Amino acid sequence: MTFINKLDAAWAANDSLLCVGLDPDMARLPAQFQSAPDGIYRFCTEIIDATADLACAFKPQIAYFAALGAEQQLERICAYLRDKHPHIPLILDSKRGDIGATAKQYAREAYDRYGADAVTVSPYMGGDSVEPYMEWTDRGVIVLCRTSNPGGSDLQFLEVNGRPLYQHVAQLVADKWNSNGQCALVVGATFPEELAQVRAIVGEMPLLVPGIGAQGGDIVATVTAGKTTAGKGMMINSSRAILYATAQAGEDFAAAARRVALETRDAINAAR
Numbered sequence: 059m060t061f062i063n064k065l066d067a068a069w070a071a072n073d074s075l076l077c078v079g080l081d082p083d084m085a086r087l088p089a090q091f092q093s094a095p096d097g098i099y100r101f102c103t104e105i106i107d108a109t110a111d112l113a114c115a116f117k118p119q120i121a122y123f124a125a126l127g128a129e130q131q132l133e134r135i136c137a138y139l140r141d142k143h144p145h146i147p148l149i150l151d152s153k154r155g156d157i158g159a160t161a162k163q164y165a166r167e168a169y170d171r172y173g174a175d176a177v178t179v180s181p182y183m184g185g186d187s188v189e190p191y192m193e194w195t196d197r198g199v200i201v202l203c204r205t206s207n208p209g210g211s212d213l214q215f216l217e218v219n220g221r222p223l224y225q226h227v228a229q230l231v232a233d234k235w236n237s238n239g240q241c242a243l244v245v246g247a248t249f250p251e252e253l254a255q256v257r258a259i260v261g262e263m264p265l266l267v268p269g270i271g272a273q274g275g276d277i278v279a280t281v282t283a284g285k286t287t288a289g290k291g292m293m294i295n296s297s298r299a300i301l302y303a304t305a306q307a308g309e310d311f312a313a314a315a316r317r318v319a320l321e322t323r324d325a326i327n328a329a330r
């Protein structure tokens with residue numbers, strides 16, 4: 059089954075466009091996990107189990123693991139997800155970009171080592187830098203287009219031939235790079251006008267949309283701008299707002315994560 063087929067099935071099975079981000083920040087983990095050698099694994103797998111019926115994808119961000127030398131825990135988390143929740147796509151957020159020979163190794167890292175269904179990549183080294191990822195024809199390649207951070211405008215808004223650069227990226231991916239139908243784009247929820255522009259350029263192509271929750275993106279504006287004609291087409295990511303949701307006295311972290319994931323999934327669905 060390809061990434062796109064798997065995503066389509068997960069959208070339907072869980073009636074969800076919510077992507078749950080796995081960004082384990084040691085300083086914010088519950089105390090019982092901070093001192094445990096496999097604390098990151100245990101925290102993330104409890105979050106996965108608490109939200110798996112509410113999510114269309116899980117997205118571990120590799121920096122949170124690599125910074126702590128915790129890649130083996132990430133490997134185990136990915137294996138757990140594939141084993142216990144095989145119908146939910148696994149997106150490795152690593153945003154790599156390099157010459158073809160090196161990109162080939164990054165593709166192996168994402169697809170072989172971690173068994174990811176899809177990986178985020180930077181477009182700025184051009185076609186030959188993303189080609190090695192495309193050789194894995196059943197996997198997804200999610201290209202940065204209009205990122206959610208304010209500084210994304212520094213380059214992505216530069217006018218090139220009368221059009222902002224991010225629109226050229228969207229057009230290039232839609233017209234050339236997506237010849238196998240395996241591509242998606244990253245477009246931030248913090249920029250709904252640009253999200254609508256990208257949707258108009260790329261038709262039904264899936265969009266990974268970070269920026270709701272901790273970054274403050276508006277859910278209704280995001281869904282209105284980014285949905286396809288069928289009311290789908292997005293993986294709307296929330297990480298910190300779900301992972302560190304505990305607010306009510308006596309509520310445990312996994313129950314709190316589930317509560318916020320459910321509220322977020324339902325708020326997205328109400329706007330579809």
Ligand SMILES: O=c1ccn([C@@H]2O[C@H](COP(=O)(O)O)[C@@H](O)[C@H]2O)c(=O)[nH]1
Binds near residue numbers: 079119204298
């Ligand atoms: O444009 C982008 C691309 C990726 N991200 C990543 O998404 C999550 C967002 O986390 P929150 O806690 O929900 O803000 C994080 O892993 C980023 O690296 C992004 O935010 N914007």
